[in-house]
Amino acid sequence: MTSNLIVYLIAIPLLSSAVLLLSGRKANKWGHLLGTLASASSFGVGAYLFTQMLAQPTEERAMTQKLFSWINVGSFNVDASLLLDQLSICFVLLITGVGTLIHIYSISYMSHDLDRRRFFAYLNLFIAAMLLLVLGDSYLNLYVGWEGVGLASYLLIGFWNQKPTYATAAKKAFVMNRVGDLGLSLAIMIAFASMGTVSFAGIEEAAPKASTTTLTAIGIMLLIAAAGKSAQFPLQAWLGDAMAGPTPVSALIHAATMVTAGVYLITRSNFIFDAAPTAQLLVVIVGAITLLFGAIVGTAKDDIKKALAASTMSQIGYMILAAGLGPVGYAFAIMHLLTHGFFKAGMFLGAGSVMHGMNDEVNMRKYGALRKFMPITFITFGLGYLAIIGVPPFAGFYSKDMIIETALNAGGIKGILLGSAALFGAGLTAFYMTRVMILTFTGTKRWDDEAHPHESPILMWLPMAILAIGSVLSGFLFTRGDALVHWLEPVVAPHEHGEHSELLPPIVVSGLALTIVLIGISIAVMMYVRRPVADVAPENVSALTKIVRQDLLQDVANEAIFMRPGQALTKSLVTIDEKVIDGAVHGVGAMAIGSGSELRKTQTGYVRSYSALILVGAAAIVLGIWVITQ
Amino acid sequence: MTALLPLIGAILLATLPKGAELRAKQLAFGATLVTAASAIAMAVQFQRDNTDLQFVEVRSWIPSFGINYAVGIDGIALVLILMSVILAPIVILAGWNEAQGGRWSVKTFYILILVLETMMIGVFSATDVFLFYVIFEAMLVPVYFLIGGYGTGERSAAAVKFLLYSLFGGLLMLASIIALYVMSGDQGGHTFDLAKLANLEMSSTTQNFLFLGFFIAFAIKAPLWPFHTWLPDAAQSATPGTSVLLLGVLDKVGTFGMIRYCLTLFPEASKTFTPVIIVLAVISIIYGAILAIGQKDLKRLIAFTSISHFGFITMGIFAMTSQSQSGATLYMFNHGFSTAALFIVGGWMIARRGSSTIADFGGLQRVTPVMAWCFFLAGMSSLALPGLSSFVSEFLVLVGTYTRYPVAAIIATVGIILAALYILIPVQRALHGPTTPGNENLADLNLREKFAIAPVLAAIIALGFYPAPLLNVINPAAVHVNSQLGFTDPVPTVEGK
C-alpha cells in the first residue's frame, strides 16, 4: 500500500523548525505555540495513519511513499522513500505523542528563558529527524535521521552552552555518537559491497544468501552504532553528562526516544542478527553489561537527573538484551521501550517539576519531604516509580518480566547468566529508584531557606499526569491477548512456539523477580529511612562507593585510553609537521640560500683576483683539452 | 566563450581612474555575475548523456609547434566551472572591503581576481596539454600577488613558498609534457592534443616516469600529504576571499588534473601507482584531520581540514569505481562550497575580532547569533552531516572505495570521528561558553553579508537533499573515465534486489 501522507509526519515539524530558526526574535511571541502545534499535527497525522493501518488486513498494513530518487550512481541507488509499518508506527506514535506532551510541558518550563523559541525550533528539528530515522526505508535514509537526532541532541544538550561544562557535554555526546555512526557507515558499506543494496527490503531478501561472516560483520557494526546512540557499553559515557540539557530534553531525547534508536536499529535489522549468532551473542553481552553498569552507577548518584539517566541506560540495556535474544525477544524489547517511554519520560518531567520548584537544585540530598508541597508531582512520579521497579499491574511489570523470562529461557548456561543478570538488575533498580523516592519526597526537609517548593502549573502537571496514566495502563494493554507481539509479527518474523524448553515456569519467574525487587526496596528503606540523610554526600565511604560515584571510572578510562594518547598524538604530529615535513621543505630553501652565501664570498670585488681566476680557468681549459687530445 | 567575460571585465577595470574604488567593486561584481549567468546558460544547453567533449572550440595558436587554443568540457569540467563562476561573485560580495590595506590599489585586487577567474575557467576546459600547462602556471601569478599584496602576517613568505612549491611541481610536469611532445613526433606528427597524446605507445618505465611528473605537480596543487605544507601558510596569510579561491577552486585543478591528465594519458601507470596513491590519500585524510584538531589558528585549521578532504577526493579518484569517481567530483564541488562558507564566515569573525586565534573568540552565539549559526552550519557541512551536500559525496567516495579497497575505506571512515572533533572544538571555543572580554560589541552580519552567504548555505542544504542535478551531469563522465581505463564496478557477492 502507498500513502501520500507519511511525508507530512516529517515535513510539518521540519518546516516549523525552519520557520522558527529563520524568523528570529519576531517569533518570540508565538514560537512555542507553533512548535507545539506542529508536533501535535504530526501526532494527528500519525494517529490517522494508525487507524488506516488498523482497517487493513495484517499483511497489507505496511505503507510506503517514494518521494524522489536521492542518490543514483551506478548500481548504488537510494531513493528518498518512507516506510510505515507495524514497527515504525509504534515509534511514530511514541515520538509524536510523548513529544507533544513534552512540548506542552516546555511551554511552561521554559517560559522564563529568553531563547524559548529556539528551544522549540530544536525540539521540532529533533522530532522531524527522529521520525525520519524510524520511517526511512533504507539504512542510508535511516542514517540521515540517525545523525539528525544526534545534531538535535547536541544542540539541546548545549542549549545553555554559555556554561563551558555544558558545551563540553554536548560535544562529548556528539563525538561519542559519531563513533557509533562510524559503525553504521561501515555496516552500510559492507552491505552494499556484498549485497549491492542498502534498503531494508533488499537486504532482507539477500541476507539468506550472504555468508555468515558478512552478516556477522554487519551485525557487529550495527551493534557499535546502537551502542553509540543508545549509550550502551562501551560508548555509554556521554549519557550522564547529557543531563546538562534542559529537563524536557532529557525526558524526550535521553529517555523516551532517541536513546532507544539503537533498539529500533537492532529490531529493524532482525534479518541480519537472526542469521549471525555471534553478533547476536555480542548484543546480549552488551545489553547485560550495560543493564548492570547503569544500575550500579544509579545507586550512587545524588543528582536526580543523573540517577534517572543511569536508570535509562540500564533499562535500555534490558531492551538491547531482549533484542539480542532473537525472534522471541524483539517484541518484548519494543514493549519495554514503549512502556519505558511512558514512565521514564514521566519521571523526568517529574524531576523537572521538582527542580522548577526548588530553584533548579538537582542534588537530592537537598530535597526531602517534598510530598506535602508537590502532591501531583509526587503521585505521578510515584506511579512511574512503581512501573519501573516492576510492581504488578503497572506497565514495567509486564514488559520487564517478559524480558527476564525470555533471558532465563535462552537456554543453557547463557540463559542462566543472562537471567541472573536481569534479575539482579531488577533488584538494583528497585534499590536506586526507592532511594530516589525517599530522598526526594519523604523524610525531613533539607533545603535552604531560599527555596520555596511549590506545585507546578497545569501545563506542566497535565503531561505528567497523562504519562503516569500511560505507565499504569500501557503494559496491561500491550499484553492483553499478546496484542503487541501479534502486531509486530509481520516485521520481526514470528517465532515458533515450543522450540525452547522453559527453565522455570512464568509464575515462578514473576515471584522470583518480585522477591528480589522487595529485597532491593527493603535495603533502600533500611539505609535511607531508618538513618538520617546527610545533606552533603559523606566522604568516609568505601573505595567501592567512590568508584561507583565516578561512574565506575568510565571517564577515567576514556581519558586514559583515548583522550590523552590522542592529545599527545595531535601535539606530536603538529610538531612533526612543523619541524620535519615543513622543516625538510625549509631545509631545501635554506640549503640554496646557504650555498649561495658561501659562494658569494668568492666575489671579493678585487679585479686582480677575478683576473687571476680567469687565468687559472683558461689554463685549466687548455690543460684539459691538451690532456683529452693527447 | 564564457572564459573571456571576466577578462573583458578586467580590461574595463584597468581603464577606471585611480580613486574609483566603489565603481571598481561594482564593475568586478557585475562582471562575475554576467560570467556566472553565461556559465549557467551553458550548463542548461549541456547534453548530459553525451560523454564526448562539448562546446569544443579549436583555434590555431602557435602553429609551428602544433599548439592550439583548444577547449571543450565534459560533465566533470562543467561542474567545476560552475563552482568557480558561482563562487567568484560570492567572494567579491562577501569580502567587499578586504582589498583595503593591501600593498596596491583596490582596483588591482579586482583585476587580479577577474584574471584569475578567466584562467580558472580556461584551466578546466583546456584540451590542449600545452595550453593547460601555460594556464596552470600563469594562475600562480595573480595568486602570488593576491597573497603577497593583500594578505596579512607573513604574507610575502607565504606567497613565495606557494610560488616555489607550485613552480617545482610545474617544472616536473613541463618535463613530462615535453617528453610527450617529442614522442608524439616519432609517432605520427608533433602534437599537444590531449586526445591524440592519450593514444601514444610508450614503455611502462617511460609511462611511470611521465606519470610521476604530472602526478607530483597535481599532488602539490591538491595538496596531498606530504606535499601539503604550503597550504596552511598560504591560507593563513591570504585574505578570506583569496583563500576561498585558492582552496575552493585552485586546488581542485590538482584533483581535476589527476582525472583528466594522469588517468587519461597514463592508464597503465595509474594502475601501477594506485596502491601508493591510495595510501597517501588515507594518510592525508587522517593526518589532515589530526593536525586540524591541533591548530590554534582558525584559518590554518580550515586549511588542514581541506587537506583531509582532498585525501577523500584523491582516494575516490583512484579507487575507480563509479560511486567513488562520481563522489570525488561531487566532493570537489561540495568542498568548494563548504570551505567557502567556512572561510567567508571565519573571515568575518576574524575581521571583526582582529585576530584569527581561536582562543580569542568565545560566546559568539550570544553576541552575533546569525554569524554563529552560519559558521556552525558551514562546520556541519565540513564534517559531512547527513542531509547536507558534503555527506552525499563523502559517503559515495567511501562506499565506492569500500567495494574495491575495504581496508582503506575503513581507515578513512575513522576520519568522520576526527571530523567531529576538528569542527566541534573550534565551535565550542569560538561560539559557546561565556563571552570573552573584547567580544561584547561585535556586530552581527549586515544585509550584504547575509546576501553573500545565503546562496552558499542554501546550496549546501538543497544539494544534500537533492543532489540529482549534479550527479546526473557527473555520472556519465565519471563512468566514461573509468571505462577508458577498463574498470568496471566490483559485483556484489550476493545479488540483492
Place this chain on the structure above:
Amino acid sequence: MNSANYLYLSALLFTIGAVGVVIRRNAIVVFMCVELMLNAANLSFVTFSRINGNLDGQIVAFFTMVVAACEVVVGLAIIVTIYRSRRSASVDDANLLKR
C-alpha cells in the same frame, strides 16, 4: 730563423702581461699589461700568418689593434674617472662590486 722563436717570445710576453695583471695594483700598469697580452697575441697571429703563408692572421692582428685602441679609450676614461672620484689609481680600491 725558426718561426717557433717568435711564438716563444709571444708566450713570454703574454705571461709577463698576465702576471702583471694579477699582481700589480696600479690601474695604469694593469692596463698596460693587458695591452702587452694583446700584443703578444698579435705577435702569435702574425707568426702563424707567416707559417701558414696566408694573410688571415695579419688581418686579425689589425682587428685586434683596432679593438685595443677602443679599449684604451674606454679603459683610460674609466681609470681617470675612478682616479678623480677616489684620488687613487689602485684597482683594489675599486671593489664596489663586492656583495
